Amino acid sequence: MSSLYLLHKPYQMLSQFTDTQGRATLANVIDVPEIYPAGRLDYDSEGLLLLTDDGALAHRISHPRHKQPKTYWVQVEGAPGETTLNALRSxxxxxxxxxxxxxxxxxxxxxxxxxQPPVRYREAIPTAWIEIVLNEGRNRQVRRMTAHVGHPTLRLVRVAIGPWRLDDLAPGAWRKETLHAPRPKARTPDKRQRRRR
Incomplete structure (x- = not known):
């Protein structure tokens, strides 16, 4: 059995438990010994962060080889049209x-x-929300993608990592899940072993 903690990381909080510069850290919102994040979420991004005390589970969640899709809700500047959305899709x-x-x-x-604090409102510039699902995790990738197509990111909320979802967790709140490891399959003897019996 492994324990997995689903945390709604607030805006302007580091995805770590200590900081020498006095910034908010995970220690401000979750007090569970010997857990660490499986992956990270930028200081200025919000949403789902997974933590565990199981190194193998953390590896399975965060390693690119396992390709856990990550779902983001993104508030962007302007109103991207279908051509822009197709560029992001491609x-x-x-x-x-x-x-x-x-x-x-x-x-x-x-x-x-x-x-908190809210996104700055500017009457002359509309904003829009889009959902982006990625199967890779480069540094600040969503922000760089939306800026590349002319719609800078104003707010970024990760709502899912693979099968785990943020659901109704409030900023700073968390919940625990217990994962049961799958049973190893029984090995069937090959033909030569069966003949020897």
């Missing part, structure tokens, strides 16, 4: 190379808790 070329194709769709403004 993959765009960033400084570190082309991104993989992504699932992208428009969203109505989601019913999530307001950010």
């Amino acid at each position: 993959g765009v070329t960033l400084k570190d190379g082309p991104t993989r194709p992504a699932q992208v769709r428009r969203l109505e403004a989601p019913g999530i808790a307001p950010r």
Whole structure:
């Protein structure tokens, strides 16, 4: 059995338990000994962060080889049209190379808790929400992708990692799940072993 903690990381909090510069850390919101994040979420991003005390589980969740899809709700500046969304779906070329194709769709403004502090409102510049599902995890990838197509990210909330979802967790709240390891399959003897019996 392994324990997995699903945490709603607030805006402007580090995905670690200590900081020498006095910034908010995970220690401000979760007090469980000997757990650590399986992956990370940027200081200025919000949403689902998974933590565990099981190193093998952390590896399975965070290693690129296992390709856990990550789902983000993204508030962007402006109103991206279908051509822009198709560019994101097909993959765009960033400084570190082309991104993989992504699932992208428009969203109505989601019913999530307001950010503290709130996104700056500018009457002359509209904003829109989109959902982006990635199967890779480069540094600040979503922000770089939306900036590349001319729609800078204003707010970024990760709502899912693989099968785990943020659901109704409030910022700073967490819940625990117990995962049961699958039983190893019984080995069937090959033909030569059966003949020897």
